Amino acid sequence: MSNQPNSTMVELIKVSKHYHPNIQALTDVSISIRSGEMVFITGRSGAGKTTFLKLLCKMELPTRGMVEIDGIDIRRLRGKGLAILRQNIGVAYQDFKLLTDRTVAENIAVSMEVSYRKPNQIRKRVKTLLEELDLTDKHNSMTGDLSRGEQQRVALARAVANSPSLILVDEPTGNLDSATTERVMTMIKNLHQAGATVLIATHDHTIYRNTDDRLLELRGGQMYQLRDGVMQ
Amino acid sequence: MSFIFAVLRQVYRNFRQTWLSQFMTLLTVSLSVFIFAFFYLVYNNMLTIGDKLGYDLRLIVYLEDEPIPELQEQLKRKILAFDEVEDIRFVSRAEAFERFRSQLGDDQDVLEDMPKDFLPPSIEVVPLKSLRSLNQVKLFSEYLSKLPGTIKVQYGQDWIERFYYFTRLVSIIVVLSAGLLILTSVFMVSYKIRLTIIGRREELELLRLVGATNNYIRTPFFIEGVLHGLLGSSIGLAALFGLFTWIKMKFSGPGILNIFEFSFFQPPAIIVLAIISILLCTMGSYTSMRKYLKK
Numbered sequence A: 001m002s003n004q005p006n007s008t009m010v011e012l013i014k015v016s017k018h019y020h021p022n023i024q025a026l027t028d029v030s031i032s033i034r035s036g037e038m039v040f041i042t043g044r045s046g047a048g049k050t051t052f053l054k055l056l057c058k059m060e061l062p063t064r065g066m067v068e069i070d071g072i073d074i075r076r077l078r079g080k081g082l083a084i085l086r087q088n089i090g091v092a093y094q095d096f097k098l099l100t101d102r103t104v105a106e107n108i109a110v111s112m113e114v115s116y117r118k119p120n121q122i123r124k125r126v127k128t129l130l131e132e133l134d135l136t137d138k139h140n141s142m143t144g145d146l147s148r149g150e151q152q153r154v155a156l157a158r159a160v161a162n163s164p165s166l167i168l169v170d171e172p173t174g175n176l177d178s179a180t181t182e183r184v185m186t187m188i189k190n191l192h193q194a195g196a197t198v199l200i201a202t203h204d205h206t207i208y209r210n211t212d213d214r215l216l217e218l219r220g221g222q223m224y225q226l227r228d229g230v231m232q
Numbered sequence B: 001m002s003f004i005f006a007v008l009r010q011v012y013r014n015f016r017q018t019w020l021s022q023f024m025t026l027l028t029v030s031l032s033v034f035i036f037a038f039f040y041l042v043y044n045n046m047l048t049i050g051d052k053l054g055y056d057l058r059l060i061v062y063l064e065d066e067p068i069p070e071l072q073e074q075l076k077r078k079i080l081a082f083d084e085v086e087d088i089r090f091v092s093r094a095e096a097f098e099r100f101r102s103q104l105g106d107d108q109d110v111l112e113d114m115p116k117d118f119l120p121p122s123i124e125v126v127p128l129k130s131l132r133s134l135n136q137v138k139l140f141s142e143y144l145s146k147l148p149g150t151i152k153v154q155y156g157q158d159w160i161e162r163f164y165y166f167t168r169l170v171s172i173i174v175v176l177s178a179g180l181l182i183l184t185s186v187f188m189v190s191y192k193i194r195l196t197i198i199g200r201r202e203e204l205e206l207l208r209l210v211g212a213t214n215n216y217i218r219t220p221f222f223i224e225g226v227l228h229g230l231l232g233s234s235i236g237l238a239a240l241f242g243l244f245t246w247i248k249m250k251f252s253g254p255g256i257l258n259i260f261e262f263s264f265f266q267p268p269a270i271i272v273l274a275i276i277s278i279l280l281c282t283m284g285s286y287t288s289m290r291k292y293l294k295k
């Protein structure tokens, strides 16, 4: 994926998502996010934030409308093409999706292994990430034994390990104290500084209150822009 | 290079998680290869023995009287009227007596008091190599026994017949054990891989989400199938070779087994057996993947 500034990374045109039997999660959402942007998405519980993120990595298919990532209509992507797209999108899931019977290091390594990174490169990267997230002593712990706040950070580490150009973070600070929240946000900001496009879905207004990044709100299945971001 | 490494790492992880059931699968595959190869080897050796028996096969037509040359010609024509033969030889009473005496070797003196014409004259008929199936030999023998002046026809009916029936029985067992081999290798491997896939469903789903290609997910299961086939056939054949050598050593003294030279499979046969096992096991893993790993 290109990291050209001002090219469009995420483009949704009139996207609706209907869940069986009668839940209208998103209605006619149209939004364009440029490459290198950092965007916060808020909204009440059940507003459709997770659904929105899932549409971007083809975990869910839109009922109507078009989703383009880096200029590619992802509806047509299958097999290898889809795999490569997903290697370039790092997702920190709200429910973590960790392999609970594997160690922290193994969990983080998964996203690098699927793109055939060299083992020593993986080891180094895992070590650095664990230091940044204050988890060094958990390197060999089973993720099933960790606290939720720790699991949350492991999920984030896995999402960013492969240096994806698009990072989707779902509720990154829900279980963290303010100091750890600070740490996590610093890491995400550094990735953004390094050129990644970052989308963060959150209830936690403390993490976007003092920034000048773009702020979107989902309400009743529709997308509203609360604040225009200032692009560097 | 890193692809191979990634695949091997997955294979290793699979093995570490499920080594017991892997071991059981391997054991089953080895055992069925062993059983099949055992009967196939027996069958092969019986065919060799059968060839040898057939090679020595001759029909002896015992006659009432010594035929005069003219009658000899007539009989010859009659025999040839049934089929071409390799050789026809007339054996007179005197010749028969001489032959018997030389066969007795050191015990010749028992014949001292016997009249030199107590053995009947005979015709030895060596059929063509093409006429070597039991049924044809039987027909031929019936035909010969109806020639005028014959007492009876002999070719070791009983034990040749028994041998051929036994060979046929073994060939049926070979077919059955081939069926067993196919069933166990395809179904055991397929079942085993199905269990693995179900047991690791969560992980395989995550792998898709983080962008694992089909090759990344599937190749380890393929390799697993190939390994089961390769190791299973190696272990099965090695065990059979052990048994074969042991039997040969144990019975290497004088005796019936020494008349015939028993032989193990030739390298090409071994390679073919290994390839077939590998194909069967790979097929097993493939069927499971098709069912449970489709995207």
Ligand SMILES: Nc1ncnc2c1ncn2[C@@H]1O[C@H](COP(=O)(O)OP(=O)(O)OP(=O)(O)O)[C@@H](O)[C@H]1O
Binding pocket: A019, A020, A021, A023, A025, A043, A044, A045, A046, A047, A048, A049, A050, A051, A052, A094
């Ligand atoms: N797989 C599904 N099947 C049916 N309904 C679903 C499914 N996933 C989500 N929903 C519904 O769609 C709506 C939006 O859900 P979503 O998870 O996107 O909300 P959210 O904004 O992420 O909420 P939260 O802040 O609690 O995480 C909800 O009403 C939810 O119940």
Ligand SMILES: [Mg+2]
Binding pocket: A049, A050, A051, A094, A170
């Ligand atoms: Mg959510």
